[in-house]
Amino acid sequence: MAVLPLGATEQHGPHLPVETDTLLATATARAVAAAGGPAGDHATLLPALGFGASGEHQTFPGTVSMGTDALAGAVLELGRSVSTWADRLLVVNGHGGNVDALRRAVSRLRYEGRDAAWLPCRTSEDPTDTHAGHAETSLMLHLHPGLVRMDRAARGCTRPLGEILPALRAGGVAAVSASGVLGDPTTATEADGRRLWELLLADARGRVTRWQPGEADGMLR
Ligand SMILES: [Zn+2]
Numbered sequence: 442m443a444v445l446p447l448g449a450t451e452q453h454g455p456h457l458p459v460e461t462d463t464l465l466a467t468a469t470a471r472a473v474a475a476a477g478g479p480a481g482d483h484a485t486l487l488p489a490l491g492f493g494a495s496g497e498h499q500t501f502p503g504t505v506s507m508g509t510d511a512l513a514g515a516v517l518e519l520g521r522s523v524s525t526w527a528d529r530l531l532v533v534n535g536h537g538g539n540v541d542a543l544r545r546a547v548s549r550l551r552y553e554g555r556d557a558a559w560l561p562c563r564t565s566e567d568p569t570d571t572h573a574g575h576a577e578t579s580l581m582l583h584l585h586p587g588l589v590r591m592d593r594a595a596r597g598c599t600r601p602l603g604e605i606l607p608a609l610r611a612g613g614v615a616a617v618s619a620s621g622v623l624g625d626p627t628t629a630t631e632a633d634g635r636r637l638w639e640l641l642l643a644d645a646r647g648r649v650t651r652w653q654p655g656e657a658d659g660m661l662r
Contacts, residue, residue, distance in 0.1 A: 442531055448463025448465070470487075487523075494509045520557050535562045580641070597624060
């Protein structure tokens with residue numbers, strides 16, 4: 442199995458680095474690869490693809506996005522290349538905006554007879570904490586404490602995602618949050634980051650062990 446971490450380069454408020462999603466995807470992919478494939482078979486960790494589809498953050502400096510079409514094409518070609526030497530490809534996704542591209546590319550790879558699948562890094566179940574808020578900041582305090590500037594952390598938009606989605610779609614993150622933060626990073630702690638990390642890993646490992654890619658989207662159930 443080959444494991445590809447897929448992240449993004451996009452603003453994460455004033456307190457987290459633009460490569461946050463790539464760092465979370467890489468840490469998850471590294472842990473998953475260390476445990477091996479569904480039957481404990483050997484897994485190779487690939488270098489991360491650190492650019493994704495981040496159009497909703499484009500008005501903020503630091504955001505570098507290739508968009509959904511280019512990302513779908515990149516994942517498709519990387520998957521075709523990898524499948525010449527690996528029986529299986531797992532993409533570990535750290536950014537929600539990449540999902541449309543992943544659904545398209547991974548289901549195409551599967552249609553071509555390649556055993557590709559992807560899994561999300563489940564950072565938070567809280568619909569008011571979706572970007573650079575409590576969960577992501579806590580995880581970064583646990584995994585990369587030297588990269589977090591807690592002195593700059595400030596509460597962002599804390600309305601539920603379902604409520605702000607129309608405004609987000611029309612005007613991007615800037616339409617609902619001047620700082621770019623969706624959630625409240627001021628409550629983040631290293632201890633909660635460790636707890637969330639264990640939950641994230643258990644979720645990811647369960648998906649790999651079961652290896653049940655969804656028929657329409659290629660996401661591991
Ligand atoms: Zn993020």
